[in-house]
Every structure is written in structure tokens, then in C-alpha cells.
Amino acid sequence: MSGNRSDQHEDPTQIQRDLDATSLPPVGPVEPTLGPEATSINPSSQPSAGGAAFAAPVQPVNLIGSAIGPYRILAELGTGGMGAVFLAEQREPVRRQVALKLLRAGMDSQDLLDRFRSEGDLLARMNHPNIAQILDVGASPDGRLYFAMEYVPGVPLVEFCNRRGIDTAHRLELFLQVCEGVQHAHQKGVIHRDLKPSNLLVADYQGQLLVKVIDFGIAKSIDSAGRGDVGTTQIGVPIGTPAYMSPEQAAGDPSAIDTRTDVYALGVVLFKLLTDELPIPAEQIQRAIHGDLARLLREANVTAPSRMVTELGKQPSAEWKRAMGGDYPMQARKLSGDLDWITLKALERERDRRYGSVGEFGADLRRHLTGEPVLASPPSRAYRFRKFVARNRLMVAASAAVLLSLVIGIIGTTAMTIEARAQRLRAEKALAVAESERARAFASMDFLENMIAAPDPWNLQGRPETARDIRVVDALRQAVGKLDASFAHDPGLRSEVGVLLGRTLRRLGDMQRARQTLEQAVADAQKAHAADSPKRLQAELELALLKVDQGEFKDAQAEFARLMPRLDAGLGLPEQLEEEARRSEVEIARELGDIDTAVSLARRNLELMTKRFGTDGPSVTGARANLADMLGRKGEWQEANALIDQAYQSVLTRYGPTHPIVIGVLSKQADLAAREGKYDVAERRYRQAAQSSEQVFGAEHEDTLRQWAHVAMTLYEAGKVAKAIPLFERVIPLRTATAGPDNPNVLTMRSNYALALRAAGRLEEAERELSDIYERRRRVLGETLPETAKTLGTLALVVRDRGDLARAEVLLSQAVILYGKANGINHPETIMLASNHLSYLRDLGELDRAIAGYADLLPRAEAHLPPGHWHLAAIQANYGVALGMAGRFDEGEALIKQSLAELERQFGADDPRSQAIRKRLETLQQQRRKAGQ
Known part of the structure; x- marks a missing residue:
């Protein structure tokens, strides 16, 4: 990095973020934990022993980079009632990553110390491949207890199965690993007491899926009879997660x-x-938490799993079918019988009617998988009737009286005969519909079977040994080619399957095939469905969303103008699709330079989602994050920060730290920190998002590459150019290969790379990059769009650096005018572009114009940039230099000294920005001495 260039501080605010694609589908209930050491938030957001890579917390973590014993802390994984869990690197005697659980400072009551020691002691008892292992115990230099555990880079069990669409048999195989781990704990005298999906992590160890039971934070010892040791637990105070509590x-x-x-x-x-549902609805659990939860759990009706699936099928969801790897009738048939009986036996309210041990539970599931008779059986009708009467004596007596009256009233009538005839007619109609649905179901099943069988070695020609190398995306691509043949006589069904395939390919980053598939799906939907059909609207919206992803904002805007009135009419589209469509409409307005319209739309969407779904639903959280992003782009920091913090806590509580939605909101939170100049906070959040994205999506997925590009940009903004450039050079070719050279996200990455090249003094390379980017943006977006204007302004900086001040001034004056028209004259980035333009006028000798311009600009900058932002210090320094050149030494020196003090406070005396300002100050002082002042 070139640390002596005098204008290092004059860069415009180049925080160019590419399109985020955060979707917020409704997933699962909130699971608040109860107990003396627990908080009131979802325990899936609490640290787990050896848990997956958790999202960074909102507040800065002081321990990052510090050493505790042989461990160096890399990142915070999560916090809980007693302490925090960190990802740490052990250097000796072996080199490995561990999860380090550290008791919170000040938590030194005897009860908490006993609980912390107890968790470590209980973990030390166990040694099983399905339980996260404890590796070490000790104390930090300040006396805080810690223990190191095996780090499990996994995904919660249900989420893992749903993401991959795993079938029932393989879900049961993974669940049996859980049973084996818990049975081992019981044999070692430990009851877990908080078993739930977020404490059961699935990790891929060299191709083998292994489930790990984690978080024994509220576990208890048991005696030889299997009963829990009372210990310090308070009688009458329940501990655990209500939705999973007996x-x-x-x-x-x-x-x-x-x-x-x-x-x-x-x-x-x-x-x-x-x-994918709870046996007792989450809403009922939530209402009973502060009431009589035990009574609800004793008396609530638990529906058999097969019946639950049948009920869900009355309002079908494509997401559910994809997650469960099958359709509702097929899944209900799989669950009916053995699995209904086994599940309901485990859920018996009376302990004596449950399985006597987890081992018995697992053995019955194994019998089901091997086709043997299971020990579980449905409760007898007499038993169920007795229990019902015992719970509802008054209601049963009243119902019996009513029933008797009804029986007497209908004797001798012919109503039954008339009703039977009506039922027969209805049945004949239903049969015709069923036959049609049956044909569609068979066609869908054949198509699905062929897709699943794509990597079958028996079906491959030439090289069957490559079957294991076929990826999911390869199977989807093959499936696209078979759409026409599979659904030749049913364009409606072909459209539905095409929409599902196209959306999935889009999210996997295969834009070309996604577009071909969605265009055909739209054509089929237009043939098969009326204009006001929800299925036709869904197909057309998916194609419009793809255009947004590909940067075709003008075409997408026209599509949304046509489609949004139909969406507003309430045609019953999936909530996730509606939220993504409304968010994309905001992004289009922002990309086309109309930030005020973008903010207005985002605010309207938040009001609409709140009215429809309450104050904390998934779509409400998405709309809140979207509005925060738009406000941050306008520089309205206070409201933006409040909204994004609220959104982040909400999704973290709802989904847990590794979910893609949480990664997306964390990235937006990092965006806002970067725009405010909080680069250390932004870098940590982006890096955590990138690591989590790499774990969830893979190293070369577009979301992962985007997060790493954000890390690189923030490194540049913080003055760490030598670290930023290699990261840009790794990410950009990978993203270009998948998205194409004109993709707006690729161009954004390249623009930021050019800034880093400029900072490193590689001016010729920077000018070459920016010239190409400008031509591509002007061709794709037009000259008046903010991104085009911003590129022009950056190009002007490099041209000026190379000595052509006159050309640079012309370029930059055009950029200021265009950017001001697009985003307003008081936008933070417009202010910085204007500052750079005035510095050009100053260096060209037009001091009167420059000083008058700075006199107007500085008050606007103080009003619209955050207090202490280093760009404000840069403007003060530039103004001070102009005043000094005009002989107004006292005023100029005061401004430059004020600027220098702020930069040294933020970045240190050796930072290139500080050095550049110090050189300006020295030059002014030399001029003053020559002038005899």
C-alpha cells in the first residue's frame, strides 16, 4: 500500500453493496427456554457445546484475538445465561479448532459456579461418537472457569433434513444416531432435559453424516433407578424448552x-x-408459558403424525413438499401405522405408558425399518374413552343428553336416505376429480423418480463410476431437459414443476438454465391459467425476480408495475414469494436511482406486513431489514440501526445462527456499520457471515463469494489494502464465471477492487478496470444511474492521480451532478463526490470557487454524516488546505489540526490517512513561514 500519497483521504464513499437475496420463509415455532439460568429468547440462539458456527453478536466482542490458556479466540459463537461460547484455535499440544465455553465475568455466585462445573463434569463422563466431547477444563487469567469442547460445524437436525429433502427412512437413520447418543448419556447417569432439533447437529465428516448431541447446560445426574438428582433445582420452576418439554x-x-x-x-x-410441525401448536405453547403449561401438556389433543400431514395437505405448500421429499398423501401413507404408534407412545402423557428407555424407543424404530412387528400399538378405544370422560365429565354428560335428543328426533324420517343420495352424487364428482389428480400425481412421481435416479450407476452410459460425483444441480439440469416429455399433455403441471425447478436453479446460481425454465413455465401458465390465476402470477413473478438478480432493472420494473396490482388483490400466493417480490420492488427503485421511492415503498411494505402478520412474523422481519437498508443508504442512521438490530434479534431467535436468513440480515447489519465508518464492526460481521455462508452453501456459491467480497471491501476501507487485494483477486474470477461480466454484482466487486488498486498505487491497472466498468454500466444501466455516476467519480480520482487534473475535474463535475440528481445533494456519497470535485478546483488554482464550495459543503456534511465519521475529517482537511493556499493560514491550520486529531484517534498515527493529513499540515506551515506569518 502506498502510504505517502497526499490524497488518500479524499476517496468518495465507495460502499457499493451488490444485491442481497434474503428471503424469509415461515419456518418452525419460536422455542423460548425456561429456567433460572435461561433468558427469554429462543434457546436455538444460545451457545451449544461444540455448536455450529454462530452469527456474530450485535455488540463488539473484546475477547476476539486474545489467548486463554493454549487457546486463541477467533470468533464468538453465542451467549447464554451463564457465559459465552467462542470458536477458538488450540495451538498445543495439538493444532485444532474447539468450542470454548467461558463463564461470564461477574457470574460468580455459588449456584452458577456449581452449574458450570456440573456441565463440565457431566460431559466428562461421556465418550460416544454421537455426543460432542469435552477436551479440556481450566481457568482464564482473571479466574473465570472454562472448558473446551469438540467443535461441531453442523446444521440442526430438522433443518438439515429439510434443506436436502431427505426421505423418511434416512431421517429415521439419523434419528437413531440421536437415540444412541442419548442412551449412552443415560447409561452414564445423565439426563439431558433440553433435547430439541437445535441441540442435535448433523455434520459431514469425510462423507459420513454424523449426528452430535450438544448443550448439556441444564442436564442432571440420575441415580441407579434412572431418577433425576434434585440438586439445586427449585421445586415448581420448570427448566427446558416448552415445546419439547414433558x-x-x-x-x-x-x-x-x-x-x-x-x-x-x-x-x-x-x-x-x-x-415439520409440533404435536401441540406453538401458539398454544406460547400462551401457556406464563399460565398452566403442565396442564396444557397433560390435556392437549395430540394428532397422529399421518393425520397431521393429511390436514396440512388441505393447504399445500411447495416448500413443504420439497423439504419432506414427497407429497402429502405419500407421506401420510408412510407414517400411518407403525410410525404413528411409535411416535404417540413416546409422547404419552403418563410416564408409565411411554417407552421405558431411549434404547427401547430406538429398537422399535429399527424394527419398523427392517419390516418387523413393532411393540408399540394404538391405545384401546376403551382407554381413550375413559381418559376423555375423566377430563371432560360435564361436557360428556351434556353431549350425551343432546345425542339422545337427536336420536329420538330422527327416528322414522327419511333424511338418511336423501342424504345418502346426495353423498353418492358428491362422491361421483369427487371420484372424477380424484382420477385427474391421480394422473397428475403419477406423472409427478415418475418425473421425481427419474430425477432422483440420475446418479444411479445402472442408469449411466459410459462411465458409471462417476455416479458419486453428480451434484444436485446436475440432477436438476437433467430434469429440466425432461420437462416436455414428462408433462406433454398437461401444460399446467409442467408450469408448476418448471417454476419450482427454475426458482431452485436461480438460488443455486445457474441463471441461464433458470431463465430458460422460467420462461417456458410462464408460457405454459399463460396457456393453462386465466390472467387472475395465482399459479400464473407465481410463474410471472419468479421470472421477474430472476431479471432483478441479473441486473435487468428497467425490464423488471415494467414487469412489477404490471404484476403488483394483482399481488395487492390478495390472490393467496406463498408468503415467502410475496415478501421477496415486495422487497425486490424496493431494490429496483433503489438501483434505478430513486432512493426516495425506495424508502417510501419499503415503509409501505413494513406497514402492510405488520397489518397482515403481526409485529414479529418472518415477512415483517424481512420488511424491517429492507427498510433499514434503504434508510442506511440515505444516511438516516438512528432509525436504520434500530430497525436492523430488531430484525437481527428476531431472525436469530426464530431460526438459530446458521440459517441463511440470519446470514442475510447479519450482512445488512454489517452494511450499515460500514456506511457509518465502523469498519472493525463491519469486517467482523461480514467475516462471520462469509464463514457461515461457506458452511451452509459451499465455498463457490454466489452468496459466499458476495460476503467475502464485502470482507475485502471493508479491509480496504479500514486501510488494510494489502489484505484486501488478494481476497478480491480470488473472489472476482469465481463470481464472473458463474454470473457473467456484465452482472451488476460482478461490476460492484470490480469497482471496489479498483479502489484497492488505487490505494496501493497501481494506477494504470485501476484506470483500466474502471474504464471497462464504466462502459459496461453505461451500456446496461444508462448514464444517469447512481452506480454509473459513482464509477465516473472513481475514474476521475484515478485520472487525477495520473496527473490529468483538467480531465479529472470534468469527469468528477459530471459525476456530482448525476449522483445528486439520483440520490439528492445531501446524500453522504454525493457529499464526498462534491468534496473531491472541490479539491480538484483547488489544485487547478480556482481557489475562490473551491473555498465558496467548501463553505457551503462543510455544514451540510456535519448535518448529514454521522458524528466522528472520518469522511467529515477529510472534508475539513481539504477545506483547510484551500484556505491555506489562499493565505488564510489560521483558519486553514485549525481545520487541518482538527482533522488530523480525529484520524489519529480512529486509525492511529501510522495510518496512511493520518500521514497524508500530517503532510498537508507540514506543507501549510512551510507556506506560512515563507509568507512571514
Whole structure:
């Protein structure tokens, strides 16, 4: 990096973020944890022993980079009631990554110390491949206890299965690993007490899927009879996660807790794994948390899994079918019988009617998988009737009286005969519909079977040994080629499947095939459905969203203008699609330079989503994050920060730290920090987002590459150019190969790379990059768009650096005018472009114009840039230099000294920006001495 260039501080604000694609589908209930050491937020956001890579917290972490014993802390994974869990690197005696759980400072009550030590002691008892292992215990230099655990870079069990669309049999195989781990814990005298999907992580160890049970933070010892040790638990205070809590656990009586408590929790996990729903709705659990939760769990009706799936099928969801790897009737048939009985036996309210151990539970599931008779069986009708009467004596008596009256009233009538005839007619109609649906189902199943069988070595020609190398995206591409043949006589069904395939290919980054598939899906939908059909609107919206992803903003704007009135009419589209469409409409306005319209649309969307879905639904959170992003781009920091922090906490609580939605909101939170000049905070958040994205999507996925590009840009902004350039040079070719050279995201990455090249003094390369980018943006976006104007301004800087001040002044004056028209004259980036233009006028000798311009600009900058932002210091320095050149030494020196003090405070005396300002100050002082002042 060239540290002596005098204008290093004069760069415009080049925080050019490419398009984020954060979608917020409704997934699962919130799972608040109860108990003395727990907080009121979702425990899936709390640290787990050896948990997956957690998103960075909102507040800066002081321990990052510090050493505790043989461990160097790399990142914070999460925080809980007793302490925090960090990702750490162990240097000796072996080199490896660990999860380091550290007791929170000040948490030194005897009860908490006992709990912390207890968790370490319980983990030390166990040694099983399906339980995260404890590796070391110790104390930090300030006396805080810690223990190091195996780091599990995994994904929660249900989320892992849903993302991959894993079938029922393989879900059960993974669940049996959980049973083996928990059974081992029980044999070692440990009850977990908080078993739930977020504490069951699936990791890929060299091609082998392994489930790890984590987070024994509220576990208890058991005696030889399998009963829980009361210990320090307060009687009447339930500890655990309500949605997965047994009735006896909810009652808060420690003496009633035994291994069958974990059996019940595993029953809830199995129900969720098989249906993607909870046996008792989350809303009922939520309402009962501060009431009588134990009574709800004892008396609520639990529907059999197969019946639950049948009910879900009355309002079908393509996301559900993709996640579960099948259709509703097929899944209901798989669950009916054995799996219904096994699940309901594990969920029995009375402990004595459950499986006696987790081992028995697992053995019955194994019998089902091998085709043997299972031990579980449905409760007898007499038993169910007795329990119902016991719970509802008054209602049963009243119902019996009403029933008797009805029976007497209908004797001798012919109503039954008339109704039977009507039912027969309805049945004949239903049969015709069923036949049609049956044909569609068979066609869909054949298509799905062929797609799944794509990597089957028996079906491959030439080189069957390559079957294991076929990726999901390859199977999808082959499936696209078979759409016409598979659904030749049903364009409506072909359109539905095409929309699903096209959307998936788009999200996997295969834009060319996604476009071909969606264009055909739209054509089919227009043939098969009326203009006001939801299925036709869905196909057309998916194609419009793809155009947004490809940077075709003008075409996309025209499409949205045509489609949004139909969406506003309430045609019943999936909530996720509606939220993404409304967010994309905002992004289009912003990309086309109309930031005020973008803010207005974003605000309207938040009001609309809040009215429809409450104050904390997934779509509401997405709209809140979108509005925060737009406000941040306008420099309205206070409201933007409040909104983005609220959105981040909401998605973190709802989904857990590794979910793509959380990664997306964390990235937006980092965007805002970068725009405010908080580069250390922004870099940490971007880096955490990039690492999580790499874990979830893979190293070369577009989302992962975008996050790493953000890291590189923030390194540049913080003056760490030598680290930024190699990262840009790794990311840009990979993204260009998948998206194409004209993609706006690629051009943004290249623009930021050019800035880093300029900062490193590689001016010829920087000018070559920017000239090409400008021509591409002008051709694709037009000359008046903000990104085009911004590129022109950056190119002017490099031209000036190379000595052509006159050409640079012309370029920059055009950029200031165009950018001011697009985003307003008080936009932070317009202000910085104007500052650079005035510095050009100053260096060309037009001091009167420059000084008058700075006199107007500085108050606007103080009003619209955050207090302490280094760009404000840069403007002060530039103004001071102009005043000094005009002989107004006192005023000029005061401004430059004020600027220098602020830059040294933020970046240190050796930072190139500080050095550049110090050189300006020395030059002014020399001029003053020559002038005799």
C-alpha cells in the first residue's frame, strides 16, 4: 500500500453493496427456554457445546484475538445465561479448532459456579461418537472457569433434513444416531432435559453424516433407578424448552424427572422430523408459558403424525413438499401405522405408558425399518374413552343428553336416505376429480423418480463410476431437459414443476438454465391459467425476480408495475414469494436511482406486513431489514440501526445462527456499520457471515463469494489494502464465471477492487478496470444511474492521480451532478463526490470557487454524516488546505489540526490517512513561514 500519497483521504464513499437475496420463509415455532439460568429468547440462539458456527453478536466482542490458556479466540459463537461460547484455535499440544465455553465475568455466585462445573463434569463422563466431547477444563487469567469442547460445524437436525429433502427412512437413520447418543448419556447417569432439533447437529465428516448431541447446560445426574438428582433445582420452576418439554418437566417437580423425560422430548423431535410441525401448536405453547403449561401438556389433543400431514395437505405448500421429499398423501401413507404408534407412545402423557428407555424407543424404530412387528400399538378405544370422560365429565354428560335428543328426533324420517343420495352424487364428482389428480400425481412421481435416479450407476452410459460425483444441480439440469416429455399433455403441471425447478436453479446460481425454465413455465401458465390465476402470477413473478438478480432493472420494473396490482388483490400466493417480490420492488427503485421511492415503498411494505402478520412474523422481519437498508443508504442512521438490530434479534431467535436468513440480515447489519465508518464492526460481521455462508452453501456459491467480497471491501476501507487485494483477486474470477461480466454484482466487486488498486498505487491497472466498468454500466444501466455516476467519480480520482487534473475535474463535475440528481445533494456519497470535485478546483488554482464550495459543503456534511465519521475529517482537511493556499493560514491550520486529531484517534498515527493529513499540515506551515506569518 502506498502510504505517502497526499490524497488518500479524499476517496468518495465507495460502499457499493451488490444485491442481497434474503428471503424469509415461515419456518418452525419460536422455542423460548425456561429456567433460572435461561433468558427469554429462543434457546436455538444460545451457545451449544461444540455448536455450529454462530452469527456474530450485535455488540463488539473484546475477547476476539486474545489467548486463554493454549487457546486463541477467533470468533464468538453465542451467549447464554451463564457465559459465552467462542470458536477458538488450540495451538498445543495439538493444532485444532474447539468450542470454548467461558463463564461470564461477574457470574460468580455459588449456584452458577456449581452449574458450570456440573456441565463440565457431566460431559466428562461421556465418550460416544454421537455426543460432542469435552477436551479440556481450566481457568482464564482473571479466574473465570472454562472448558473446551469438540467443535461441531453442523446444521440442526430438522433443518438439515429439510434443506436436502431427505426421505423418511434416512431421517429415521439419523434419528437413531440421536437415540444412541442419548442412551449412552443415560447409561452414564445423565439426563439431558433440553433435547430439541437445535441441540442435535448433523455434520459431514469425510462423507459420513454424523449426528452430535450438544448443550448439556441444564442436564442432571440420575441415580441407579434412572431418577433425576434434585440438586439445586427449585421445586415448581420448570427448566427446558416448552415445546419439547414433558408434562412432568413442565410441572417443575425434580423428583418426577427420569430418563422417560428425555423419551418424551425425543418423541416431539421425531414428530417434527416426520411432519415439520409440533404435536401441540406453538401458539398454544406460547400462551401457556406464563399460565398452566403442565396442564396444557397433560390435556392437549395430540394428532397422529399421518393425520397431521393429511390436514396440512388441505393447504399445500411447495416448500413443504420439497423439504419432506414427497407429497402429502405419500407421506401420510408412510407414517400411518407403525410410525404413528411409535411416535404417540413416546409422547404419552403418563410416564408409565411411554417407552421405558431411549434404547427401547430406538429398537422399535429399527424394527419398523427392517419390516418387523413393532411393540408399540394404538391405545384401546376403551382407554381413550375413559381418559376423555375423566377430563371432560360435564361436557360428556351434556353431549350425551343432546345425542339422545337427536336420536329420538330422527327416528322414522327419511333424511338418511336423501342424504345418502346426495353423498353418492358428491362422491361421483369427487371420484372424477380424484382420477385427474391421480394422473397428475403419477406423472409427478415418475418425473421425481427419474430425477432422483440420475446418479444411479445402472442408469449411466459410459462411465458409471462417476455416479458419486453428480451434484444436485446436475440432477436438476437433467430434469429440466425432461420437462416436455414428462408433462406433454398437461401444460399446467409442467408450469408448476418448471417454476419450482427454475426458482431452485436461480438460488443455486445457474441463471441461464433458470431463465430458460422460467420462461417456458410462464408460457405454459399463460396457456393453462386465466390472467387472475395465482399459479400464473407465481410463474410471472419468479421470472421477474430472476431479471432483478441479473441486473435487468428497467425490464423488471415494467414487469412489477404490471404484476403488483394483482399481488395487492390478495390472490393467496406463498408468503415467502410475496415478501421477496415486495422487497425486490424496493431494490429496483433503489438501483434505478430513486432512493426516495425506495424508502417510501419499503415503509409501505413494513406497514402492510405488520397489518397482515403481526409485529414479529418472518415477512415483517424481512420488511424491517429492507427498510433499514434503504434508510442506511440515505444516511438516516438512528432509525436504520434500530430497525436492523430488531430484525437481527428476531431472525436469530426464530431460526438459530446458521440459517441463511440470519446470514442475510447479519450482512445488512454489517452494511450499515460500514456506511457509518465502523469498519472493525463491519469486517467482523461480514467475516462471520462469509464463514457461515461457506458452511451452509459451499465455498463457490454466489452468496459466499458476495460476503467475502464485502470482507475485502471493508479491509480496504479500514486501510488494510494489502489484505484486501488478494481476497478480491480470488473472489472476482469465481463470481464472473458463474454470473457473467456484465452482472451488476460482478461490476460492484470490480469497482471496489479498483479502489484497492488505487490505494496501493497501481494506477494504470485501476484506470483500466474502471474504464471497462464504466462502459459496461453505461451500456446496461444508462448514464444517469447512481452506480454509473459513482464509477465516473472513481475514474476521475484515478485520472487525477495520473496527473490529468483538467480531465479529472470534468469527469468528477459530471459525476456530482448525476449522483445528486439520483440520490439528492445531501446524500453522504454525493457529499464526498462534491468534496473531491472541490479539491480538484483547488489544485487547478480556482481557489475562490473551491473555498465558496467548501463553505457551503462543510455544514451540510456535519448535518448529514454521522458524528466522528472520518469522511467529515477529510472534508475539513481539504477545506483547510484551500484556505491555506489562499493565505488564510489560521483558519486553514485549525481545520487541518482538527482533522488530523480525529484520524489519529480512529486509525492511529501510522495510518496512511493520518500521514497524508500530517503532510498537508507540514506543507501549510512551510507556506506560512515563507509568507512571514
